[in-house]
Amino acid sequence: MNAIRVLIADDEPLVRGGLSLVIDAADDLTVVGEAASGPETLAQAAHLNPDVVLLDIRMPGSDGIAVTRALHSRPRTPRIVIVTTFGLDSYLHQALAAGADGFVLKDSPAELIQQAVRSAASGDAVLSPAMTRRLISRYTANPPPDPTPPPGYGQLTGREREVLRLLAQGQSNAEIASRLFISEATVKTHITRILMKLGLRDRAQAIVLANRHGLFADDRR
Structure with a gap:
């Protein structure tokens, strides 16, 4: 079975390194590249054709929401999982509206991040439990x-x-x-x-x- 090819996009080198370790620790996942800005993410995605992009929300050049929209305008769109420290309602809804396939927090267990990549690659979507509860409560709190x-x-x-x-x-x-x-x-x-x-x-x-x-x-x- 071919490993799922992952591009990691985050402006913090330590975060990219940590996510790379998490992804490469799984036999069925492999990191094919890294990017530190929005424009670099788009360039790397075009060059590497990853199956999944692990994408930060806040990056220089273009934020994760803009990058998600740009990737969806291309003929071959990779699956996109937003990984962020900012679990804000506005980010969650903007990411989903832009076409993200998953939304997990950076402090999620390694197994959840790995499963988010697998789910996205298979055409499913995943939200961290906290994000799922927040998404539901947004609508249950109001008519x-x-x-x-x-x-x-x-x-x-x-x-x-x-x-x-x-x-x-x-x-x-x-x-x-x-x-x-x-x-x-x-x-x-x-x-x-x-x-x-x-x-x-x-x-x-x-x-x-x-x-x-x-x-x-x-x-x-």
């Missing part, structure tokens, strides 16, 4: 702005709606499988169909959509 079901929601089967409900609570595939007494492979199949029917890119967007439209507001009462 949903749009109470109407989103386009495609009526196409979901009953089981797909169950899976979406648990996704909206921030549960992992393993937790959903346990709750519904099905395999993780079946959960992944349901999630793929949910994303396709709702026109979404990943589970992070599904969490946002479900809570924005108050699809499962009764769960919070």
Whole structure:
């Protein structure tokens, strides 16, 4: 199996070094390059064609949000995982809106950062537990702005709606499988169909959509 190729982008040499150690410690991951600024990240991504970019939010030249948008404007877009010390709501939402596939804090355990890379490379998305809770609380704290079901929601089967409900609570595939007494492979199949029917890119967007439209507001009462 080919190792997942990772580009690390952070303006702090010590952080880049630490992330490199975390990535190279996994047999299925490999660091192919490093970048210290927004422009350098874009140049390295074009030259190296990484599978995943571990991208800091605050960098000279162009910040991580701008870099994410720029990468998505290219024909071949790597998967993008934001790694930052700044767990602010505004960064989280800007990153997801720009097309990031994951958002983890730099003080996350090495295993979580490695899994974030794997998940992103496989087309899934990952948020650190703290970020997932924050994302959900943003919508549960206020009335949903749009109470109407989103386009495609009526196409979901009953089981797909169950899976979406648990996704909206921030549960992992393993937790959903346990709750519904099905395999993780079946959960992944349901999630793929949910994303396709709702026109979404990943589970992070599904969490946002479900809570924005108050699809499962009764769960919070």
